[in-house]
Amino acid sequence: MKSSASKKLNIPDFRFTPTIDKVGVEERVARIQSRSIKKESKVEGMKMALNMIDLTTLEGKDTPGKVKQLCYKAQHLHDHYPDLPTVAAVCVYPSMVKTAKKALGNSGIKVASVSTAFPSGQAPRNIKLDDTKFAVDQGADEIDMVISRGEFLAGNYDFVFDEIAAIKEACGQARLKVILETGELVTLDNVRRASEIAMYAGADFIKTSTGKIQPAATMQVTYTMLMAIKDYYDKTGIMVGMKPAGGISKSKLALHNLIMVKETVGDDWLDNEWFRFGASSLANDILMQLVKQQTGAYQSGDYFSID
Amino acid sequence: MAKNKQQKAKASKKKTWDLSPAPESTSHVQLKKKYELYIDGKWVKPTSGKYFPSINPGNEEKIADVAHADAKDVDKAVKAARKAYDNVWSKMSGKERGKYLFRIARMIQERAREFAVIESMDGGKPIRESRDVDVPLAANHFFYYAGWADKLEFAFPNRKVEALGVAGQIIPWNFPLLMAAWKIAPALATGNTIVIKPAETTSLTALKLAELIHEAGVPPGVVNVVTGFGDTGAEIVNHPDVNKVAFTGSTNVGKLIQNAIAGTKKKSTLELGGKSANIIFEDAPIDQAVEGIVNGIFFNQGHVCCAGSRLFVQEGVADQVIKKLKNRLDHLYIGDPLDKNTDVGAINSKEQLDTIRKYIEIGKNEGNDIYESSCNMPSKGYFCKPTLVLNVAQSSKLVQEEIFGPVLTVQTFRTVDEVIQKANNTPYGLAAGVWTDKGSKIFNLTGKLRAGVIWANTYNRFDPVSPFGGYKESGFGREGGLHGLEAYVKLA
């Protein structure tokens, strides 16, 4: 559907995407990080953040057992705390999709699968398409693809665009998140350009990183991508979601991300339909902060299950 | 597409996530009920026995009473400064003078939070600014000039450097502590003694600074603080034993001062008004430029002499920039200056609020398209919504005159030459902003804009090492950096 929409769009020349002044972005982000989020707004924000997490395990040593545990945790974040939301999704490799899907049943929690020769993306297109189709066939609700960073850096923007469009088609009903791997793109100008390529090619979400490369989801990068989303929305009327992933492990940083969403793309994006955190340890930090708010006592990790 | 619209509609229905109040604590602030004059190292009652209230513009409540100095008090202060100059300060080595300044810098840092809170209570500026900008910059200013005190011969090659004597200094209400630092630090570093008058609406941090200077052990009479209104300032300007007049404030008063000291040997520096252009080209980093526009005009409620109050946008991006700007305006928090999330605080005084409103009224009568931020407004205190005046003519009063509030005029342009002409078409020449991705264009503009400070791809940045001051009717002399020393020395 998005691809049919994109055919009607005027595809811009990606060589001439807007430039970004990095120092200005740093100043803006510093302003956002000086926001003070207290009391009710803090609790509300943290619950919202929990509900936006893509609880993730992407390791070579993952087993069905480990994934089942993660899926249980996704539904029972901390049973001692009443009325907690669940996370948004569980994010796994294609081989684990079936296991996850079964473990999550009708909890409403989505299964996201990485694909396209994640994390490097160094594979021929047919393999990437097969990888994607496999994940979708296994029941994945969402696909997290990686772009071909080498082709992007070599200036082959059409290649990158076509590949995303092809994967989008292979996704069928699954929503497509496009990982830019910003740590390898290096400049914010590149981040902006890659964001536009992904959105015009049909991305439902744009996502910062695989989590395998540092730096990952810095505030500067997420800000740059949010502003690209905002401009795209203003031009086309199409909402695209945002997923910072990698490096967000503290609730304070998560809250600053949410403030940033509020002050850039606006309140409409403050929903797990449009904003996600790709994270593995963020949930527990938020839980500890929530219990601290409730009891007044600073918390220990020993009282919160690790997965 | 249809699905997206549906999702959008659904998303719009959810309630918004709002920030809870986050007020800075005032419990550690020490304020007296009544402030006397600081003359010759002592707190003395005003001869007239008169006091005036200092009002918190954020809630219209009185904070303290402040002494109103008259001619006799000013005379006492100048005599004390002269005595301190002759007997102590002019005889002290630069190295020792510098140590006092270093000490003051350190003590401001130690008490930074207290200064920030008082600054926001007394002047209405957001605590985020007084905490992150005013107070640290004030401390840094003392620290910077402290280091110059024993190195002056390196600042003026081939010249012998001498102090002027007694400096009379009059400062405005928009950056009360910072302006005191800008005036006091270079004057003391170069070996002058001081009689300084803060603005009547914002005397408190200058008085707190006097307490601190006293505590730092600065010899009596080296720094004297006299509080009061314009009449007090006039007494300083006209006092025959003042060698130097340093003034920051309106161009009108600056001209009166210049006239008053004509025919005397008094040296002067004037840092006056402005109507600075902020110029956005099509190839600018647009989102950062929008932030620069916001920072340029809404920083400190627009009470900034170098505020980027005239926006020029190249036609090709005008709609986009204005749309983004409106969106940004709607996300500004206006309200309690002490709330850590406040972006735009209170207008400094009722009088100033009336002035700003008068200009907005003129703008409306001229038939301009006026856009006001949709932000919530507090019910008490002096507040003004961030305001855009769109499609305004170069000849409009709002483009020609300094408003000194959160009001931005927006004009479009087509060519480089056109915008340079319009930007320079003002009696002022304090600052300008240029936003473009092209280096050669930046240097073309920075060369041709007749202004003392040019911010290229940034705006409203300040630093103790960076000279600040204007061309034309924005005044003369520089404050900050090596060039700031020149105002307080005679060269032989």
Place this chain on the structure above:
Amino acid sequence: MERLGILKTYKIYIGGKFPRTESGRYYSPKNASGEALANICLSSRKDLRNAVVAARSAFGGWAERAAFNRSQIVYRIAEMLEGRRAQFLEELMKQGSTKQQAEKEINLSIDRIVYYAGWCDKYQQIFSTVNPVSSSHFNFSAMEPTGVVGVIAPEEGSLIGLVSTIIPIIAGGNTVVCLASEKLPLCAITFAEVLQTSDVPGGVVNILTGNEKELLEHFGSHMDINALCYAGASEDHLTQLNKLSTGNLKRIRNFEANCMDESSQSPYFIQDYQEVKTTWHPIENIGGSTSTY
């Protein structure tokens, strides 16, 4: 039969041309022995107005010249002056100098012009700074000329007075409207002829002759003059200029130095007519120690 000499008509110098005063008035200054020097133009406020227009229109081009080029042009003034020694010698002596005094004044004037020719592309390096700000910005302060500068030349020193006041001002890229010494005006117009033949663009220097008291008010109140150099002798006139100058906040400099003394030449006289312009630009420091990206 003895040949009848051709007398020089002393006109004024505006925009590179030599008009007569629009007022048609003249005066006849006399030397110490009571001998009339010449009929000299008694310039009016309208001449001043015209001169300021010429100076303003010459300003942009002169200020934007390469400093090296200004340096060469100023040097060229010295070359031309050297070639006209005899004429200046005659005029100075006619105005009351001894031959020795006149020669000294001419030599000093030529040397002073050469001195400032050398400064044209150097004072910037003395007075400009790169300022190490704490934030991620490059920040520098450079000198820029103030604009149109009015000069009331010293009463004494028909030639050296003009050179000492005008040359540092134009060396710094300003343009000048000068009122020459009222009692010793002869060299002023001859000096203007030197300027006109030495590649100095028309309008960069404009020279009027006339009465200080009459023109003072208009120098002081003219809204398109940015700075004034007062080298006259009257404290009252200086005070009056200071008061009038508040109209547009002219920078007023009182030139008190003795022109025959070495102390009356220095780059600080160039700096007196310079504005400090400070420019900021962000520095992107990818991978720098403070970078979080």
